[in-house]
Amino acid sequence: MDDTRRSFLKIAGLSMLGFGAKPVVDAVAGAGGPKFEKDPKAFNGKRWAMVVDQQKCLKAKDGCKDCVLACNSAHNIPSFNNPKDEIKWIWQTSFEHAFPGQENPYINDYIKTSLKGLPFLVLCNHCDNPPCVRVCPVQATFRRPDGIVAMDYHRCIGCRFCMAACPYGARNLNWSDPRPFIKKENPEYPTRTRGVVEKCNFCSELLAVGKLPACVEACKEKALVFGDLEDPNSEVRELLRTRPTIQRKPQLGTRPQIYYIL
Amino acid sequence: MLEKALRGNKSYFAWIGFLLILVGMGFGFYLRQLGFGLGVTGMSRDVSWGLYIGQFTFLVGVAASAVMLVLPYYLHNYKVFGKITILGEFLAVAAVTMCLSFIVVDLGRPDRAFNVLLYPTPNSVLFWDMVVLNGYLFLNIFVGWTVLEAEAKSVPPPKWIKPFIYLSIPWAVSIHTVTAFLYAGLPGRGFWLSAIMAPRFLGSAFAAGPALLILICLFLRKYTKFDAGWEAIQSLAKIVTYAMILSVFFVLCELFTVFYSQIPEHMYHFLYLFVGLHGHTGMMPWMWASTILAAIALIVLINPKTRNSPGTLAIGCAAVFFSLWIEKGITLVITGYIPSPLETITEYHPTLTEIGIVVGVWALGFLIMSVLYKVALTVKTESA
Ligand code: SF4
Numbered sequence: 238m239d240d241t242r243r244s245f246l247k248i249a250g251l252s253m254l255g256f257g258a259k260p261v262v263d264a265v266a267g268a269g270g271p272k273f274e275k276d277p278k279a280f281n282g283k284r285w286a287m288v289v290d291q292q293k294c295l296k297a298k299d300g301c302k303d304c305v306l307a308c309n310s311a312h313n314i315p316s317f318n319n320p321k322d323e324i325k326w327i328w329q330t331s332f333e334h335a336f337p338g339q340e341n342p343y344i345n346d347y348i349k350t351s352l353k354g355l356p357f358l359v360l361c362n363h364c365d366n367p368p369c370v371r372v373c374p375v376q377a378t379f380r381r382p383d384g385i386v387a388m389d390y391h392r393c394i395g396c397r398f399c400m401a402a403c404p405y406g407a408r409n410l411n412w413s414d415p416r417p418f419i420k421k422e423n424p425e426y427p428t429r430t431r432g433v434v435e436k437c438n439f440c441s442e443l444l445a446v447g448k449l450p451a452c453v454e455a456c457k458e459k460a461l462v463f464g465d466l467e468d469p470n471s472e473v474r475e476l477l478r479t480r481p482t483i484q485r486k487p488q489l490g491t492r493p494q495i496y497y498i499l
Numbered sequence: 500m501l502e503k504a505l506r507g508n509k510s511y512f513a514w515i516g517f518l519l520i521l522v523g524m525g526f527g528f529y530l531r532q533l534g535f536g537l538g539v540t541g542m543s544r545d546v547s548w549g550l551y552i553g554q555f556t557f558l559v560g561v562a563a564s565a566v567m568l569v570l571p572y573y574l575h576n577y578k579v580f581g582k583i584t585i586l587g588e589f590l591a592v593a594a595v596t597m598c599l600s601f602i603v604v605d606l607g608r609p610d611r612a613f614n615v616l617l618y619p620t621p622n623s624v625l626f627w628d629m630v631v632l633n634g635y636l637f638l639n640i641f642v643g644w645t646v647l648e649a650e651a652k653s654v655p656p657p658k659w660i661k662p663f664i665y666l667s668i669p670w671a672v673s674i675h676t677v678t679a680f681l682y683a684g685l686p687g688r689g690f691w692l693s694a695i696m697a698p699r700f701l702g703s704a705f706a707a708g709p710a711l712l713i714l715i716c717l718f719l720r721k722y723t724k725f726d727a728g729w730e731a732i733q734s735l736a737k738i739v740t741y742a743m744i745l746s747v748f749f750v751l752c753e754l755f756t757v758f759y760s761q762i763p764e765h766m767y768h769f770l771y772l773f774v775g776l777h778g779h780t781g782m783m784p785w786m787w788a789s790t791i792l793a794a795i796a797l798i799v800l801i802n803p804k805t806r807n808s809p810g811t812l813a814i815g816c817a818a819v820f821f822s823l824w825i826e827k828g829i830t831l832v833i834t835g836y837i838p839s840p841l842e843t844i845t846e847y848h849p850t851l852t853e854i855g856i857v858v859g860v861w862a863l864g865f866l867i868m869s870v871l872y873k874v875a876l877t878v879k880t881e882s883a
């Protein structure tokens with residue numbers, strides 16, 4: 238809502254209803270936008286996406302997990318040490334699990350020899366057409382204008398419909414109170430309560446203060462490239478232009494926004 | 500009228516007392532779950548819905564089956580069902596109450612359940628499921644009670660109730676269709692991604708619900724003064740027979756598509772279900788038990804001789820009920836998660852707490868049903 242319109246409403250409200258109406262008018266006028274100011278350093282992407290370059294991952298030290306560890310500590314991910322309750326936003330898995338249905342003996346051989354059998358990174362794809370958002374009965378998971386599929390931990394009712402709907406296994410429920418299982422708490426990001434769902438948020442809290450996602454920042458080989466697809470000069474666009482990439486399960490129509498270079 | 504539930508013989512009160520104990524026990528287990536979180540169940544990151552949602556799905560079918568009495572009686576004026584239509588409606592009330600309870604015990608944050616009303620979301624099937632289930636609960640309580648009250652006063656039911664009765668017919672179909680759509684619209688779950696899901700749900704519902712009703716009628720005939728009438732029971736038996744045939748047929752259609760097309764994402768689930776996958780066979784015994792029970796049911800019910808005798812009819816109906824209870828209450832939900840979207844296998848084993856809660860909710864349903872039936876049958880035997 239622009240300023241002239243806002244002040245018109247205020248004047249109209251005041252003249253019609255007297256001063257008693259001021260709080261009402263404020264509430265109505267305030268609904269047009271946030272009441273806080275954006276950090277001037279914030280990144281303003283129109284369509285965030287990520288490219289995972291397995292070739293670069295090749296150069297990393299043996300058993301490198303820097304990206305995963307960075308995410309875990311940035312987001313207060315608890316470590317339950319059992320697969321049943323496990324919470325993971327970004328993790329490593331083999332090709333046949335990351336890309337089921339696409340494996341064949343020759344590509345498996347290629348991955349073993351040419352890619353040293355290194356695991357693939359998987360995380361929420363921040364789908365352009367996200368089924369998790371479609372099914373949520375309370376809009377606790379929603380798609381932001383910049384393409385990030387976000388969670389409202391304070392609204393989620395823990396029905397787990399989104400976990401059934403996500404074709405990438407990207408979502409987690411807090412099966413019990415996660416707080417005792419957080420190794421070292423990061424005060425910059427909220428901890429969650431039991432009974433709510435969570436997943437990768439593309440580090441929206443860092444983007445808001447002009448920082449890159451924690452995993453991207455942590456990778457010494459620069460194997461993770463993050464950027465704006467709507468910006469033709471961005472690094473992600475450059476990579477997508479020059480290198481062949483694949484996505485996970487593109488046939489499902491979810492339009493996943495994590496691209497992989499094999 | 501409710502005071503009629505407060506008078507009864509010793510065995511009635513013993514039964515009510517027994518159910519109350521089970522409800523109390525279930526509630527105790529639920530308090531444990533509330534205190535700790537859903538981690539007390541056997542559900543996991545990979546198998547994130549389990550027994551609760553399974554029972555919910557099965558019971559929606561039982562609830563919907565009331566339409567198999569309401570439709571012939573009110574739409575086709577099939578008088579034979581006059582005595583038992585109310586039993587169907589009250590069974591629906593008990594079943595929907597159980598459904599809603601199972602949803603609530605399944606929520607990670609039950610304290611926020613009302614968010615569904617605060618932020619209505621028409622694109623979510625779960626939102627619609629909540630709308631149709633609550634509507635159906637209301638319709639059945641309202642219709643059942645009004646008609647019964649008229650009967651108690653020996654007057655015909657008021658005319659204005661008719662639209663509600665007619666409305667309850669498509670509504671019954673809607674609850675089970677919407678419940679099927681919870682599953683049938685998810686892109687990454689090959690086991691559920693099938694257009695026949697809703698018809699299959701309806702087929703099994705119209706078999707399992709009336710089968711339970713027959714068992715109840717046979718029981719009441721034997722141990723109380725209430726006789727539903729053999730003709731009514733026989734008509735119900737035919738409904739169960741046809742519905743069971745359809746239900747099995749729909750499953751066979753599913754099997755054909757999956758195994759003839761041989762698309763792995765669809766096939767793996769069925770393999771896991773029937774023969775096991777990579778050595779994991781958790782659902783196999785259940786599925787075969789369900790299959791064998793279905794075969795027994797069909798043999799007993801299709802043969803007119805066995806269908807016509809109370810003893811064998813009871814066996815047939817019990818076989819139908821348990822076969823479908825396994826199919827929808829256990830295997831349908833859990834197998835959808837095995838293998839996972841990443842094609843890993845995590846099996847599911849419900850915990851004692853979880854089973855205790857399930858038993859408690861069932862007991863609550865039986866309690867509601869017993870009380871409502873007590874009222875209805877007292878009215879019926881008094882006015883007869
Ligand atoms: S990957 Fe899963 S959780 Fe992430 S947006 Fe897509 S459907 Fe939603």
Ligand code: SF4
Pocket residue numbers: 372373374375376377378392393394395396397398399400434
């Ligand atoms: S678990 Fe939470 S985020 Fe997921 S569908 Fe339910 S309410 Fe929405």
